[in-house]
Amino acid sequence: MVDVARRARVSLKTVSRVVNREAGVAADTAERVCAAIEALGFRRHDGAAHLRSGSTTASVGVVLMDVADPFYSALTRAVEEVAIGHGFLVFAGSSDEDALRERQLALALCARRVDGLLVVPAGTDQRYLRAEVAAGTPVVFVDRPGVGISADAVLVDNAGGVRAAVEHLAAHGHRRIAFLGDTPAIYTARERLRGFEHGMAAIGRPDPRLIEMGPHTPRSVQAALHRFRSERHPATALVTGNNRITVLALRALAAMRGWHPAVIGFDDLELADLLRPSLTVIEQDASELGRIAAELLFARIAGDRRPIRRVVLPTRLVPRGSGELKR
Amino acid sequence: MVDVARRARVSLKTVSRVVNREAGVAADTAERVCAAIEALGFRRHDGAAHLRSGSTTASVGVVLMDVADPFYSALTRAVEEVAIGHGFLVFAGSSDEDALRERQLALALCARRVDGLLVVPAGTDQRYLRAEVAAGTPVVFVDRPGVGISADAVLVDNAGGVRAAVEHLAAHGHRRIAFLGDTPAIYTARERLRGFEHGMAAIGRPDPRLIEMGPHTPRSVQAALHRFRSERHPATALVTGNNRITVLALRALAAMRGWHPAVIGFDDLELADLLRPSLTVIEQDASELGRIAAELLFARIAGDRRPIRRVVLPTRLVPRGSGELKR
DNA sequence: TTGTAAGCGTTATCAG
């Protein structure tokens, strides 16, 4: 910027004025400055500007599980959309369900002075964010609530969704319903299991042998399904706890001949409607989740000091065929 | 930091030493400083540190088409992985195939002084990046080459993949092969069309009535398929130009009774193997694309001054059934 | 082992 000033034969401040489109610069002076900027290929250093002005960095950080998972990538995209609308940029990182990585990412983002943080907690303790929140960085948790810290959270009705799925299967005559969930270390997995147990309790006693929590691999899913099938009273229906598990289960089922349980998956899949039978799912709206969380975050960034909020979005059962197979 | 220094009754520099784990600080002094840091909830301002030290911002920018598209989200994840390995953070943004947005994103990223830029060009002119490259910010183009600027590019063999698909269909007796591609404004769409035409030229003359380029909507795809079917000599096989179009085409085909052309899609789909018939695809490795591009970028960031490189990754035909249907 | 002074690139303040 000094170079530009020298070349345009004006002071530093005048260049700054031109760059920031401040009023009160003579047209010909501005002209000269612009020419110098052009000639020197000058580009303002945003970081330095923020440092001095103490203004915002116009960026938000997002820590999620895995950008490559369709659920989280849809969420990220929605956040990005809201951010762009506010003239903000998005820093994103995947924790890969690793508490340490979540923490490192979140703190690194804070050290960069992001104006706000959106976090899908992987670990079971977010106390490390207390200092940041106290220092004024708004944090909004998405998909799962933060633990050990009071902050906004935007979630979906996990339990209600699974419960509705169980009721739906029961209405089609099923009593031997199996559940294939993710590791109970994950909040959503616990909630979905709870919904399953509630739903089952309404039609009798849930059979623990028909419940298998993760983490799952293709092999573990395959093994669980074989067990469900070889029970004295085999399962006639299956509820899967997330889109990863649904895919593994469908693949394993396709390889098993002569057993066709009804299936309902948690979270939609892109080609679900093209499978035969089409896949019935418990739909959760990742975009909406991201949009609402981002808007809440921007409200906080803008100074909203209202009490902590916990928003729970509904889930919706989408019957397509696989969940309507009779017992 | 001054506050910490005051509280610990040491100089600014000593605090800096402790924060940066520099050697040569007495244990008890360090102790006192740490206590002060703890008490005041001090967190270093990375931006200020970079400003003075002139060091890197330890961040890279990624401008792509749409993070929510599985192809690009897999790519993003791979980039992230490489970045984390280097201790870098990733700024990502979607251009949504809009040239203006691509430009704004890229320049905003540069103003933040990212150490390098990974760009999937949406527009047809990347000259606006010349100044940045001249100023020393390495740029690597991914999936599509940049125009009007000399920079590295990591691409896949689009034409070769489609050509192989056509040959594969021809080997199964097909001559009336239709192509449903994306808008020719997109480099990859043009390349894939070129591959199609080459492939067709080898088995006769390509029929322009069996080619329909985008942009596509569910309706346009439906209409195109109906035309392909109602030709005097209906198409017996179909090649789709990307994963979005493949999904639209499969959905439209499922709604059309009595016509079952062989289908090969460009780019894999998560449930492709579970469809009936299973979907034959031209596979491109998004993760590998992202990984290689990121590694090239980090090499440039590290000072690699070798000549501009253009890397072209192979594509691979994955026969699963839909592409092996006889005429 | 610790401290002082200068300066990174920008904007704020206040004077001409």
Next chain:
DNA sequence: CTGATAACGCTTACAA
């Protein structure tokens, strides 16, 4: 309308 000077929070260079 324009400019000199200080300051943002930190690190570097050099002393003590």
